[in-house]
Amino acid sequence: MDARVAGRYARALFSVAVKDDILASVEDDLNAISSILHRDQAFHQFLYRPDHPREEKIALIEKVFSDRVTALTMGMFRLLLNKRREVEFELLRLEFQRLRRDHENVIFAQVASARPLSESERQSIEAKLSTSSKRRVEAEYSVEPSLMGGVRVSFGNYVLDGSVKGSLSRLKETLIHDLLKQNQ
Amino acid sequence: MTTHSEKSGVPGIVKIVIGLVLMFGGYWFSENVHLAFQESLAKQGIPLDIGMTFSAIGVFLVLMPLLKKFYFDPLGEAIGSRSAELEKTFSEAEALRAEMASLKADYEQRLAKTEADAREKIQAEIHAAQEMRKQLMVEASAKADEFLKKAQEDISLERDKVLKDLRVQVVNLTLQATERILGDNIDDARNRKLVQDFIERAEVPS
Numbered sequence: 001m002d003a004r005v006a007g008r009y010a011r012a013l014f015s016v017a018v019k020d021d022i023l024a025s026v027e028d029d030l031n032a033i034s035s036i037l038h039r040d041q042a043f044h045q046f047l048y049r050p051d052h053p054r055e056e057k058i059a060l061i062e063k064v065f066s067d068r069v070t071a072l073t074m075g076m077f078r079l080l081l082n083k084r085r086e087v088e089f090e091l092l093r094l095e096f097q098r099l100r101r102d103h104e105n106v107i108f109a110q111v112a113s114a115r116p117l118s119e120s121e122r123q124s125i126e127a128k129l130s131t132s133s134k135r136r137v138e139a140e141y142s143v144e145p146s147l148m149g150g151v152r153v154s155f156g157n158y159v160l161d162g163s164v165k166g167s168l169s170r171l172k173e174t175l176i177h178d179l180l181k182q183n184q
Numbered sequence: 185m186t187t188h189s190e191k192s193g194v195p196g197i198v199k200i201v202i203g204l205v206l207m208f209g210g211y212w213f214s215e216n217v218h219l220a221f222q223e224s225l226a227k228q229g230i231p232l233d234i235g236m237t238f239s240a241i242g243v244f245l246v247l248m249p250l251l252k253k254f255y256f257d258p259l260g261e262a263i264g265s266r267s268a269e270l271e272k273t274f275s276e277a278e279a280l281r282a283e284m285a286s287l288k289a290d291y292e293q294r295l296a297k298t299e300a301d302a303r304e305k306i307q308a309e310i311h312a313a314q315e316m317r318k319q320l321m322v323e324a325s326a327k328a329d330e331f332l333k334k335a336q337e338d339i340s341l342e343r344d345k346v347l348k349d350l351r352v353q354v355v356n357l358t359l360q361a362t363e364r365i366l367g368d369n370i371d372d373a374r375n376r377k378l379v380q381d382f383i384e385r386a387e388v389p390s
Contacts, residue, residue, distance in 0.1 A: 115375050124383045132388030148363065149370040150378035158389055162382030164366055172359050179351045 006091030013076050013092070014099040022070055023100055029073035030093040033065065037089070047086055057081050101138065109139045109155040114147040114163065125153065196249035206242025210235045 017026040037044045047057055058081050066074055080086050101108050109129055111117070117125070126137045137155075144152075147163035154160075161167075214235025225232050370378075 113375075113379065114370075115372065117379065118376075121376075121379050121383070128383055128386065129388055148367050149375045151382050153386070160382075160386050160388065162378065162386060164370065164378065165363075168359050168363060168366075172355060175355045176352055179355065180348060 002088065003091055003095075005085060006088040007095050009076065009080065009085070009088065010092045010095035010099060013072070014096055014103075016072055018103065020072065022072065023103070025070050026073050027096060027100055029065075029069035030096055032069070033073075033077070034090060034093050050084070054081050054084065057086070104136070106136045106138050107133055107155050109137055109153055111139050111141050111151060111153050112144045112147060112163075113141070113151040114143070114145055114149050116143055117141060117151070121151075125151070129153070129155065196252065199245045199249050203242040203245025203247075206238045207246060208239075208242070210237065210239025210242055214239065 013026065014023075017023045037047065046052060046060070058078055061077055061081070062074075065077065069077075076092075077089075080089060080092070097108075100106075107129060109126075111122075111125060122139065122141065126139055129139075130137045147165045148168075150163035150166070152159065152161045152163045152166060161170075212235070214233050217235065219234065222232055222234065
């Protein structure tokens with residue numbers, strides 16, 4: 001996969017979507033297609049295998065998606081298939097999301113916790129981030145039992161680690177640093 | 185003999201002529217003349233023949249130059265030549281002996297010089313070897329000291345490293361044990377408390 005190629009396709013798609021004011025629709029289309037590709041392995045393999053004729057691939061996506069996605073998304077997908085760049089789809093989607101968030105001044109935060117967070121906890125975290133950064137927040141939540149307890153929030157170039165695992169790691173680093181310093 | 189004849193001043197040809205005259209004259213005298221005292225002497229038992237005596241002297245005078253010419257002179261020359269050759273040989277031998285002595289002296293001198301040079305060189309080499317030995321000893325000693333110092337430093341570093349590793353290992357083990365204990369003891373209520381604390385205390389960069 002080539003991130004630069006995916007970036008070019010994403011910027012082209014984004015500029016047209018902005019111009020046509022269908023950003024949300026296109027992103028929903030991309031997310032839906034991505035979701036299907038993740039869920040349906042047979043479809044995934046059919047689409048990504050290079051030995052399948054592209055005419056068949058185009059015919060299939062026309063049949064499956066033509067009445068479910070916007071013409072712009074359909075055109076972009078058809079272009080990817082014609083140029084044999086279908087493997088760049090996921091990178092294109094992520095880059096499109098990033099461009100849309102930048103455009104809408106949105107912070108994307110990845111929140112990991114040892115146990116599932118309640119709705120109120122999620123809202124509190126998003127409110128905290130939104131208040132401090134004065135930007136709207138979009139969060140993606142995941143459960144990581146290895147964190148043992150607490151929560152870890154990553155956004156932009158920052159990581160706010162309130163997990164037990166993170167605390168222990170910092171304690172370990174401090175202890176080792178002190179030990180090494182002691183020996184010098 | 186030639187020298188003697190030349191000194192006497194009588195040439196050989198004169199002697200031969202005189203000898204021939206005496207020889208033939210004496211013979212003629214012996215045949216034709218008979219003196220009275222000869223007969224008286226013959227009777228007394230002394231057969232003196234004057235003519236034959238002069239004839240014998242004449243033969244002697246004729247023979248002497250011939251002998252001198254064909255025998256004594258070549259013999260003398262041969263002896264002289266031989267003597268000269270011997271003299272020459274002796275001279276050459278003497279010259280050779282002198283040359284040999286000179287060569288021997290020269291050789292001995294050169295040998296002595298060579299020996300002296302060799303001794304000098306050996307002494308110089310011995311001196312150089314001793315200097316080199318001293319230098320090598322100093323260098324070896326310095327290197328040994330350096331190695332020793334390096335080894336001590338290495339040992340010290342290694343000990344520090346092992347101690348460091350040991351302490352890090354202790355920290356790791358302690359934290360692993362802590363993780364296990366915490367993992368067993370964090371329940372849902374504690375987790376929610378931790379999340380709540382994070383929400384209250386986290387400092388979000390703007």
